[in-house]
Amino acid sequence: MTESSANKPANGEVCHRTTNGVKPCRNGFVKNHYHYQQQHHKSCYLEEKVHHRASNGGLYSRPFLESFEETPMLVAVLTYMGYGILTIFGYLRDFLRDWKIEKCHIAREREEQKDFVPLYQDFENFYTRNLYMRIRDSWNRPICSVPGAKVDLIERISQDYNWTFEYTGRVVKDVLNMGSYNYLGFAENTGMCAEAAAAVTREYGVGVGSTRQEMGNLDRHKDLEELVARFLGVESAMAFGMGFATNSMNIPAIIGKGSLILSDELNHASLVLGARLSGATIRVFKHNNMQSLEKLLRDAIIHGQPRTHRPWKKILIVVEGIYRYR
Structure with missing residues (x-):
């Protein structure tokens, strides 16, 4: 607290x-x-x-609840056991295929592919053929609606153990969406977000066509940054367009060698890449754990840089506003 x-x-x-x-x-x-x-x-x-x-x-005076559901030990153990059993049987079946004992050759590469350079490493190839194909039906599901809180799925079936799929023409309605980047409901085609976006588009257009440093700085940008700063209780804030390069390219522009980055352990790959490209020293703290962050921050201030013990040029704390599902 x-x-x-x-x-x-x-x-x-x-x-x-x-x-x-x-x-x-x-x-x-x-x-x-x-x-x-x-x-x-x-x-x-x-x-x-x-x-x-x-x-x-x-902005808000009332406290809010924030809880995190831990994975039950039984579920975790059974999941790891299942993957372990599938791995063992996968190696066994590959061995039987090499000796022409295994009759099912679907998980093998076709003859015309053997002369090409392999696209995957050995274990990636093994994992794709023997583990991923067994559960492939649970991934890459085609949808035929907006990616909102609920989606409509196109039903499909497989006759060759998930190597290929056939569409039945049936649509499964109102399936809970657990794998989308639609954190705040912006993907909905109706509702408050859609109406607000349409109103702003009619007034300002779909884009500025220029960087903010030149002719792309609007009053809406300033309003957004002031609101974010007020919400976080800081002096000022900067807003960027969403994208992988936003994090991976801007972090090296802010911080460099001789500086320290304190990064949440569940940060997105774009943040991790940007931290590595910056050349700064990276230390990771536990997810949303302020005690872990405070300890690393205290140690960094007290001891300074390794070997020389000089003060860090900058210390940057890198976290996400909204994390992906885990």
Whole structure:
């Protein structure tokens, strides 16, 4: 739980509060151990009730709940066991195919493909033929609707163990969409997002045709950046168009050698690539774990750069606003 700026001390240190008039010592520890235990249990209870609280620059005063569902141990163990069994049987069947004992040759490359350079490495080829093909029906599903919260799927069947598919002509309606980038509902063709986008398009057009540095800077861009800064409670913010190059190209322009990047462990590949291209030192903290981030940040400030112990030129914390499904 984080406190609002009004409740934080001026020097940035954590303010330890207690009840019943017991004041903390200078080092932050409470003299009365009994009152400390009471306060500790109370704080733990509050953390259970409210996982995260943020002031959001004063836009929202109410706390909001943020919970994460952990994978059950039984499900995780059975999943790994299933992949392990499929891997063992895959190697066994490849061995039997080499000795002409296995009669099913669908998972082998065709004769006319053997003279070509292989497109995959050995294990990738093995995985595709023996594992992925068995569950391929669950992936790459063709849809015939907007990629909203629910989608319509085109039904398909396979007669050769998922190597090829045939369409039946039937449409499966209202299937939950668990694999889309439509985080905020922008892909819907009706509703508030679609109406707002249509109104802005009629007023400003579909694009500016220029960079913001030249003739592409609109008042809407400034409004967006000011709103983001207020929401995050920071002085200013910059907004970029979405794309892989947005992260991979802009991070090297912001930071370079002699600097430090603290990156969330679940960051997108574009952020990871941009961090590597920058030449800066990269350290990874646990996903959404502020204690892990604070520890790395403290160590970086105290110890500085490796070997020389000079202060870092810059320290950049890289996180995502909305993470993909996991």
